[in-house]
Amino acid sequence: MPNGMDAPDRRPVAVISGGSSGIGRAFVAALHARGYRIFACGRDPDRLRRLEQDHPGVRGMICDMADVEAVRGFVSVVLDESPRIDLLVSNAGVLRILDFADPAIGAASADLEITINLGGAIRLVASAMPGLLAAAPSRVVVVGSGYGLAPSTAAPVYSASKAGLHGFCKALRRQLAASGIGVTEVLPALVDTPAVSHRHGRKLSPDALVREVLRAASRDRDEVLPGAVRWLPLLLRLAPRFTERMVGRS
Numbered sequence: 001m002p003n004g005m006d007a008p009d010r011r012p013v014a015v016i017s018g019g020s021s022g023i024g025r026a027f028v029a030a031l032h033a034r035g036y037r038i039f040a041c042g043r044d045p046d047r048l049r050r051l052e053q054d055h056p057g058v059r060g061m062i063c064d065m066a067d068v069e070a071v072r073g074f075v076s077v078v079l080d081e082s083p084r085i086d087l088l089v090s091n092a093g094v095l096r097i098l099d100f101a102d103p104a105i106g107a108a109s110a111d112l113e114i115t116i117n118l119g120g121a122i123r124l125v126a127s128a129m130p131g132l133l134a135a136a137p138s139r140v141v142v143v144g145s146g147y148g149l150a151p152s153t154a155a156p157v158y159s160a161s162k163a164g165l166h167g168f169c170k171a172l173r174r175q176l177a178a179s180g181i182g183v184t185e186v187l188p189a190l191v192d193t194p195a196v197s198h199r200h201g202r203k204l205s206p207d208a209l210v211r212e213v214l215r216a217a218s219r220d221r222d223e224v225l226p227g228a229v230r231w232l233p234l235l236l237r238l239a240p241r242f243t244e245r246m247v248g249r250s
């Protein structure tokens with residue numbers, strides 16, 4: 001380049017919450033291989049450092065999705081470096097087994113999944129809107145869960161957070177259609193990640209899931225129901241009580 005000027009960086013930009021583990025890490029790997037410039041966040045600095053080492057050029061930043069200012073700060077660093085966000089992946093999430101029949105349940109952190117999984121996703125999308133609009137046609141991918149369609153009895157607040165995300169995605173998709181921003185919601189069943197290492201049963205590989213999601217997103221699909229979740233909407237129509245009970249026990 002003459003005059004020692006840097007060439008403009010023309011790579012598409014992806015922002016991924018919870019990029020340091022599991023499904024989010026698989027998004028980072030797949031998008032890095034496809035030439036994206038990536039900004040990923042999480043809370044654990046060691047895991048973020050390992051992510052950066054494994055994928056040179058990826059920026060791993062500390063950000064707690066429960067913290068409004070932290071989310072705003074994370075996205076403002078991204079927007080300072082790139083005015084456009086081509087792909088936003090809202091993935092960070094936690095799941096707890098919670099028993100409301102236990103009198104010790106307490107109110108203090110009973111709604112944690114609502115704050116992180118639902119509130120965090122909403123904060124992230126709202127903060128990223130200037131970048132998504134500047135890059136349009138652009139896309140938001142939201143990692144929900146099959147429990148957003150039929151809840152797990154053991155994880156009531158998690159299920160509520162994912163049901164909330166399902167409604168949010170539907171409305172967001174309609175609001176943003178005219179702006180050229182697509183919304184793809186992913187509703188997986190069990191995926192083989194550290195979060196569910198203690199659980200048995202058939203698990204999808206995170207890499208295969210991400211390949212399916214990116215293919216669906218490139219075809220402008222609204223929802224991805226991988227594996228057994230594919231049958232859930234039909235089963236809920238044909239045999240709602242049986243299906244609710246079956247999913248509830250899982």
Ligand SMILES: NC(=O)c1ccc[n+]([C@@H]2O[C@H](COP(=O)([O-])OP(=O)(O)OC[C@H]3O[C@@H](n4cnc5c(N)ncnc54)[C@H](OP(=O)(O)O)[C@@H]3O)[C@@H](O)[C@H]2O)c1
Nearest residue numbers: 018020021022023042043044064065092093190191193195
């Ligand atoms: N695995 C499954 O079977 C499955 C099924 C359906 C849906 N999902 C959904 O998939 C998403 C990813 O789950 P996973 O299985 O890949 O879990 P995971 O391996 O535990 O990864 C979760 C990621 O989210 C980050 N994270 C968690 N809380 C955060 C917070 N408050 N702020 C910022 N980052 C946070 C974690 O990093 P730090 O801990 O360092 O913050 C980590 O990078 C979640 O939304 C989950 O509900 C998973």
